[in-house]
Amino acid sequence: MKRPTIADIARRAGVSKGAVSYALNGQPGVSAATRERIIAIAQEIGFNPNSAARALSGAAANAVGLTLCRPARTLGIEPFFMELISGVEAELSARSYALTLQVVADPEAEIAVFRRWWGERRVDGVFVCDLRVDDRRIPVLERLQLPAMVIGGPGHTGTLANVWCDDGAALVEAVEYLVALGHHRIARVGGLPGLLHTEIRTRAFTDLCARLGLSRAVTVPSDYTGEEGGRATRRLLSSPERPTAILYDNDVMAIAGLAVAQEMGLSVPADLSIVAWDDSALCQLVHPALTALGRDIPAYGANAARRLLAVVAGDPVDDFQDQTAHLTPRGSTGPPPRDT
Amino acid sequence: MKRPTIADIARRAGVSKGAVSYALNGQPGVSAATRERIIAIAQEIGFNPNSAARALSGAAANAVGLTLCRPARTLGIEPFFMELISGVEAELSARSYALTLQVVADPEAEIAVFRRWWGERRVDGVFVCDLRVDDRRIPVLERLQLPAMVIGGPGHTGTLANVWCDDGAALVEAVEYLVALGHHRIARVGGLPGLLHTEIRTRAFTDLCARLGLSRAVTVPSDYTGEEGGRATRRLLSSPERPTAILYDNDVMAIAGLAVAQEMGLSVPADLSIVAWDDSALCQLVHPALTALGRDIPAYGANAARRLLAVVAGDPVDDFQDQTAHLTPRGSTGPPPRDT
Numbered sequence: 001m002k003r004p005t006i007a008d009i010a011r012r013a014g015v016s017k018g019a020v021s022y023a024l025n026g027q028p029g030v031s032a033a034t035r036e037r038i039i040a041i042a043q044e045i046g047f048n049p050n051s052a053a054r055a056l057s058g059a060a061a062n063a064v065g066l067t068l069c070r071p072a073r074t075l076g077i078e079p080f081f082m083e084l085i086s087g088v089e090a091e092l093s094a095r096s097y098a099l100t101l102q103v104v105a106d107p108e109a110e111i112a113v114f115r116r117w118w119g120e121r122r123v124d125g126v127f128v129c130d131l132r133v134d135d136r137r138i139p140v141l142e143r144l145q146l147p148a149m150v151i152g153g154p155g156h157t158g159t160l161a162n163v164w165c166d167d168g169a170a171l172v173e174a175v176e177y178l179v180a181l182g183h184h185r186i187a188r189v190g191g192l193p194g195l196l197h198t199e200i201r202t203r204a205f206t207d208l209c210a211r212l213g214l215s216r217a218v219t220v221p222s223d224y225t226g227e228e229g230g231r232a233t234r235r236l237l238s239s240p241e242r243p244t245a246i247l248y249d250n251d252v253m254a255i256a257g258l259a260v261a262q263e264m265g266l267s268v269p270a271d272l273s274i275v276a277w278d279d280s281a282l283c284q285l286v287h288p289a290l291t292a293l294g295r296d297i298p299a300y301g302a303n304a305a306r307r308l309l310a311v312v313a314g315d316p317v318d319d320f321q322d323q324t325a326h327l328t329p330r331g332s333t334g335p336p337p338r339d340t
Numbered sequence: 341m342k343r344p345t346i347a348d349i350a351r352r353a354g355v356s357k358g359a360v361s362y363a364l365n366g367q368p369g370v371s372a373a374t375r376e377r378i379i380a381i382a383q384e385i386g387f388n389p390n391s392a393a394r395a396l397s398g399a400a401a402n403a404v405g406l407t408l409c410r411p412a413r414t415l416g417i418e419p420f421f422m423e424l425i426s427g428v429e430a431e432l433s434a435r436s437y438a439l440t441l442q443v444v445a446d447p448e449a450e451i452a453v454f455r456r457w458w459g460e461r462r463v464d465g466v467f468v469c470d471l472r473v474d475d476r477r478i479p480v481l482e483r484l485q486l487p488a489m490v491i492g493g494p495g496h497t498g499t500l501a502n503v504w505c506d507d508g509a510a511l512v513e514a515v516e517y518l519v520a521l522g523h524h525r526i527a528r529v530g531g532l533p534g535l536l537h538t539e540i541r542t543r544a545f546t547d548l549c550a551r552l553g554l555s556r557a558v559t560v561p562s563d564y565t566g567e568e569g570g571r572a573t574r575r576l577l578s579s580p581e582r583p584t585a586i587l588y589d590n591d592v593m594a595i596a597g598l599a600v601a602q603e604m605g606l607s608v609p610a611d612l613s614i615v616a617w618d619d620s621a622l623c624q625l626v627h628p629a630l631t632a633l634g635r636d637i638p639a640y641g642a643n644a645a646r647r648l649l650a651v652v653a654g655d656p657v658d659d660f661q662d663q664t665a666h667l668t669p670r671g672s673t674g675p676p677p678r679d680t
Contacts, residue, residue: 081422086443089441098440098442098462099441100403100438100441101425101429101439102439103429113433117438227624252625255626258627259625260627262627281567282566282622284567285592285599286599287599287602289599
């Protein structure tokens with residue numbers, strides 16, 4: 001099929017090719033009504049000016065932005081983000097969109113990056129990761145009218161669309177499995193407080209343990225690093241009535257927890273059961289392999305990218321609930337010791 | 341670096357600038373054969389009429405590109421690249437440059453991305469990672485005159501500048517340490533064959549072991565994944581005269597190797613010493629913590645970024661040798677068992 005040209009639009013609109021060019025490049029020389037009509041026709045017939053020409057005119061960047069607000073050393077060993085990026089990237093490159101990446105120190109720096117990107121038309125839209133309970137980025141993005149897709153939820157996204165998954169339901173599956181194995185001294189090493197998904201998991205854990213009468217259930221807050229995960233584990237295993245099972249909010253902390261158990265002479269799973277969240281390949285590198293809550297993170301990223309491009313195109317986009325993480329039992333979980 | 345112009349194409353094709361313009365704009369006035377030849381030359385040198393227009397306007401992309409040619413699942417758990425990216429990114433954002441990222445399936449796809457990025461003026465320069473012994477990307481980048489910085493070497497970079505480090509010297513430090521501990525049955529699980537740094541390490545290992553009279557030294561090639569690293573370890577530890585020490589070409593494979601030793605009932609380091617390459621935080625997550633060859637990867641990335649921007653600016657840039665990785669002994673290495 002012949003690719004639509006400016007001449008095709010001009011013919012349909014009954015105007016000159018020059019007028020079409022003015023209209024699409026945001027230059028004066030046509031009335032607002034004519035400009036709208038020309039843009040509508042261009043969209044309808046799938047006219048796609050060369051990306052470089054568009055960049056010249058400032059009309060579209062053909063790139064979307066992703067900011068990562070984590071310290072470099074944590075990012076390096078956290079498989080989640082690289083898996084997410086690979087999924088995002090696969091979808092974008094199939095549609096000839098580029099991914100612009102920036103590591104930021106804090107949410108303030110992140111907001112500054114959003115403003116600069118949009119001001120310079122470096123991106124056509126952005127992803128919002130690590131959603132917070134009361135997230136300052138949301139109202140800023142709304143005011144900027146910068147197309148955005150929140151990766152997280154549910155709720156707390158203002159008028160922005162999001163993709164999310166039910167972390168509460170996943171947590172219930174893992175804890176109920178441990179209870180079925182006979183555990184009643186269950187602890188959780190949580191991720192960064194203030195992040196929405198951390199709070200959702202903490203609430204779900206507290207509610208479920210109260211309902212099941214697990215009075216000694218406790219969440220130790222941490223920061224997703226192996227160092228802090230190991231420290232929290234050492235503290236839990238040094239308490240007079242140590243837990244017989246620990247659930248970790250990511251895989252890196254679970255691996256650090258396994259090492260601390262070995263260091264303290266405890267056998268996994270005979271003395272301690274371990275469950276990881278985010279079933280990356282790391283979970284199967286260690287011995288015993290870790291029981292883990294997992295889902296397809298690259299697919300989650302691809303989904304978010306598809307939806308962000310729809311937002312950029314001005315299409316209506318609903319919130320979307322992705323698959324719930326499911327539990328894969330491996331060698332790190334078993335019944336608790338007899339005397340507990 | 342100068343951008344290709346219509347004059348460059350005309351000179352190469354031995355025709356007038358007018359003929360080039362006719363050919364590229366689909367107008368009559370040139371023969372079909374000449375048109376084909378002109379289009380081929382334009383593609384080869386990365387000419388794009390719109391990018392030329394953009395260059396005329398004096399606008400730079402203010403972005404540089406990084407392609408990653410690894411499967412998503414490997415990237416996710418390989419700390420090296422995320423650490424490299426965080427260093428690159430810190431330097432770029434301080435200079436208001438964006439980083440454009442693309443995951444590619446193979447070197448052919450990577451070359452196509454380079455051509456498109458440069459043709460559409462999406463980037464002002466690119467990084468070249470995972471340098472191969474006979475790397476097809478180098479001559480293509482030279483022909484495109486796309487500013488580039490090779491992360492790897494020494495040598496094999498044509499006229500392109502590079503940053504590199506002395507992997508051979510680092511390998512010697514690790515092996516000599518194992519020999520000093522009393523080991524003489526030493527094996528190595530190597531990374532992807534064909535990559536220059538893999539070949540340099542293999543040659544250094546073979547040469548050193550020959551010099552030291554370690555007749556049973558062997559390198560098992562692998563692919564940097566934990567899965568393959570574990571499989572190679574299982575094979576080595578199942579041989580009649582199993583090694584008492586194994587050196588791994590990355591941290592992920594070393595962790596998988598530790599798990600295989602545990603799975604086979606061997607104690608580390610009493611029965612087997614393990615040395616990892618790339619001392620990411622992963623090495624200290626496991627028990628025992630891994631002895632590792634490490635250096636500052638974010639600083640390496642920042643250095644490469646600084647130098648790429650100098651190339652983009654047209655400044656003279658020499659090849660640069662970064663610090664050599666040094667050995668940090670931890671709990672995974674010790675003397676070999678007495679009977680060996």
